[in-house]
Amino acid sequence: MAGKTTSVLVVGSVALDTVSTPLGCREGVLGGSATYFSIACGFFAPVRLVAVVGEDFPGSALELLRGRKVDLEGLEVRPGKTFRWGGCYENDLNQAKTEFTDLNVFEDFHPKIPTAYRDSRFIFLANIDPVLQLEVLEQVQEPLLIAGDTMNLWIELKRDQLFEVIRRLGVLIINDAEARQLSGEKGLPRAARFLLENGVRMVVIKKGEHGAVLYTTEEVFALPALPIEKVVDPTGAGDSFAGGFMGFLARSEDFSIAGLRQAVVYGSVMASFAVEDFSLNRLTRLTDDDIEGRYRQFKDLTRF
Amino acid sequence: MAGKTTSVLVVGSVALDTVSTPLGCREGVLGGSATYFSIACGFFAPVRLVAVVGEDFPGSALELLRGRKVDLEGLEVRPGKTFRWGGCYENDLNQAKTEFTDLNVFEDFHPKIPTAYRDSRFIFLANIDPVLQLEVLEQVQEPLLIAGDTMNLWIELKRDQLFEVIRRLGVLIINDAEARQLSGEKGLPRAARFLLENGVRMVVIKKGEHGAVLYTTEEVFALPALPIEKVVDPTGAGDSFAGGFMGFLARSEDFSIAGLRQAVVYGSVMASFAVEDFSLNRLTRLTDDDIEGRYRQFKDLTRF
Numbered sequence: 001m002a003g004k005t006t007s008v009l010v011v012g013s014v015a016l017d018t019v020s021t022p023l024g025c026r027e028g029v030l031g032g033s034a035t036y037f038s039i040a041c042g043f044f045a046p047v048r049l050v051a052v053v054g055e056d057f058p059g060s061a062l063e064l065l066r067g068r069k070v071d072l073e074g075l076e077v078r079p080g081k082t083f084r085w086g087g088c089y090e091n092d093l094n095q096a097k098t099e100f101t102d103l104n105v106f107e108d109f110h111p112k113i114p115t116a117y118r119d120s121r122f123i124f125l126a127n128i129d130p131v132l133q134l135e136v137l138e139q140v141q142e143p144l145l146i147a148g149d150t151m152n153l154w155i156e157l158k159r160d161q162l163f164e165v166i167r168r169l170g171v172l173i174i175n176d177a178e179a180r181q182l183s184g185e186k187g188l189p190r191a192a193r194f195l196l197e198n199g200v201r202m203v204v205i206k207k208g209e210h211g212a213v214l215y216t217t218e219e220v221f222a223l224p225a226l227p228i229e230k231v232v233d234p235t236g237a238g239d240s241f242a243g244g245f246m247g248f249l250a251r252s253e254d255f256s257i258a259g260l261r262q263a264v265v266y267g268s269v270m271a272s273f274a275v276e277d278f279s280l281n282r283l284t285r286l287t288d289d290d291i292e293g294r295y296r297q298f299k300d301l302t303r304f
Numbered sequence: 305m306a307g308k309t310t311s312v313l314v315v316g317s318v319a320l321d322t323v324s325t326p327l328g329c330r331e332g333v334l335g336g337s338a339t340y341f342s343i344a345c346g347f348f349a350p351v352r353l354v355a356v357v358g359e360d361f362p363g364s365a366l367e368l369l370r371g372r373k374v375d376l377e378g379l380e381v382r383p384g385k386t387f388r389w390g391g392c393y394e395n396d397l398n399q400a401k402t403e404f405t406d407l408n409v410f411e412d413f414h415p416k417i418p419t420a421y422r423d424s425r426f427i428f429l430a431n432i433d434p435v436l437q438l439e440v441l442e443q444v445q446e447p448l449l450i451a452g453d454t455m456n457l458w459i460e461l462k463r464d465q466l467f468e469v470i471r472r473l474g475v476l477i478i479n480d481a482e483a484r485q486l487s488g489e490k491g492l493p494r495a496a497r498f499l500l501e502n503g504v505r506m507v508v509i510k511k512g513e514h515g516a517v518l519y520t521t522e523e524v525f526a527l528p529a530l531p532i533e534k535v536v537d538p539t540g541a542g543d544s545f546a547g548g549f550m551g552f553l554a555r556s557e558d559f560s561i562a563g564l565r566q567a568v569v570y571g572s573v574m575a576s577f578a579v580e581d582f583s584l585n586r587l588t589r590l591t592d593d594d595i596e597g598r599y600r601q602f603k604d605l606t607r608f
Contacts, residue, residue, distance in 0.1 A: 091490050093490075093491075186395050186397075187397075187513070187532075187533065187535065188513070188531065189531035189532060189533045190533050192531075193533065207514065209491070209492070210511065210514035210515070210528075211514075211515075211526075211528060213528070213531065215531075219604075220531055220605060221605065221606075221608070222515075222528030222529075222531070222605050222606060223528065223606070223608070224515060224517070224526030224527065224528055225526075227492065227493035227496075227517065227519075227524055227526070228491075228493060229491065229493045229494050229497065231491065258608070261607075261608040262608055264608075265608055299608075300523070301524060301525065301526050302525075302526060302527070302606055302608075303565075304525070304527070304562070304565040304566055304568075304569055304603075304606075
């Protein structure tokens with residue numbers, strides 16, 4: 001029962017990615033914001049996944065998710081093709097250049113939250129249309145914590161609906177470019193203040209190779225990134241961060257300052273693994289010992 | 305006697321700056337790499353300044369330096385005008401656009417190290433022509449620690465001489481762009497490794513709003529920057545960092561891992577103050593309590 005109520009509900013995309021980075025290319029590999037989140041979160045807490053895939057979605061990927069504490073009752077399989085995204089990273093590994101976006105079955109996606117998921121105490125609204133994020137919130141009971149992500153497209157096209165979502169979030173988890181675009185402020189400390197003044201309780205700004213910063217109205221916690229010499233593929237790092245962050249909070253239910261700081265570290269741990277290989281290859285090979293070992297690496301990196 | 309031998313010798317520029325930032329402009333104010341270094345370092349250890357100024361250099365600036373534990377025996381006053389630099393910061397506060405550089409008396413500068421300075425146990429070679437940096441090293445006895453800085457111009461024009469300097473340094477203190485340019489590597493962890501493999505014992509990479517990272521062959525220490533909402537003028541932040549870093553090491557003579565990490569924090573403390581006002585205005589108003597208070601702020605910012 002305890003296990004059930006601390007489940008984390010995630011709503012977002014499950015995709016097949018074609019990715020090219022300075023270290024290689026992969027075609028049609030497992031990706032999507034909700035996928036990275038689910039695998040990363042599953043190390044800490046049971047996950048309930050709401051998303052849609054097409055009939056071409058590989059059974060092996062379903063097996064992979066099932067084997068990782070991810071409940072798939074909310075994963076619709078619809079006639080047609082799975083959402084496909086193609087992107088390329090050149091010198092700036094913080095910024096993917098989108099080469100194509102084939103929405104396919106994702107085009108008409110409206111999240112349907114199974115009855116069994118409605119009492120989820122932790123919810124992550126991955127980067128989807130804020131109108132769909134609001135549809136999710138209409139279907140669930142009041143959770144302990146709602147976290148959300150977004151992207152430049154929605155900031156530009158659906159600003160009002162996005163701020164409606166933001167006002168209902170406990171934590172907004174975004175990258176530095178999104179924080180600047182949302183706030184109109186160049187400096188991140190001011191961008192964070194703007195967001196806190198506009199209704200969000202906490203903001204985590206992810207800065208890629210420069211780490212992550214947690215802002216609340218009372219305090220700031222900054223964590224550098226682990227120096228990684230060989231970043232193979234940055235895709236999914238942000239969603240893996242969110243997975244580690246929310247998973248740790250769901251497991252601990254510790255919302256103290258100390259608990260939130262640890263959640264940021266576990267988020268960074270999962271992101272640091274995600275970039276070490278293509279797709280979810282590194283995340284799916286992890287053990288709990290790997291995760292704890294890297295947590296200690298962050299301790300060593302930052303202590304003084 | 306102990307005070308004398310732990311003095312820090314700095315060789316670099318003393319200048320009059322004309323600076324424009326989004327928060328205002330100042331004309332002909334005190335600046336220069338060796339000036340920022342001296343004032344920041346002076347809070348921790350006595351400083352010996354070797355530089356050159358013209359007859360127009362204000363007596364009030366000399367008084368200011370003298371009042372801050374900075375020995376001026378090595379400061380030449382020569383006929384002509386003081387080095388003047390004009391720069392402008394627009395949206396990117398990490399990058400000054402140089403508007404003019406009037407070398408004036410600095411054009412024929414060859415550092416003459418006074419006999420009394422030759423036993424200095426700590427030496428900082430601020431950003432000057434590497435040929436001049438080598439001239440300094442020819443005039444001094446073997447010190448405990450030599451640190452050095454450089455800039456894009458020397459990396460481009462005097463690469464061989466610069467690497468000759470680098471091989472003699474204990475610590476190379478540079479910014480992220482310089483680390484990339486020196487190494488030809490985009491990623492900072494690889495850039496640092498390149499530098500360690502090319503003869504420097506330690507590298508500190510300063511990343512402005514993203515903090516600083518210390519690399520040795522054995523370990524890495526990363527410190528985020530303090531989130532500062534109102535960066536008034538970034539000029540001199542890097543030299544203030546070097547001043548705090550070297551000053552703390554000169555005071556403690558603690559080259560253990562823990563001591564080096566603390567030095568990075570004190571460097572960051574001094575840099576965080578430097579940017580809060582134009583010229584040296586904030587640094588010269590500081591008290592030891594301000595410095596210790598900010599050190600604790602860094603502790604609060606980063607602990608988990």
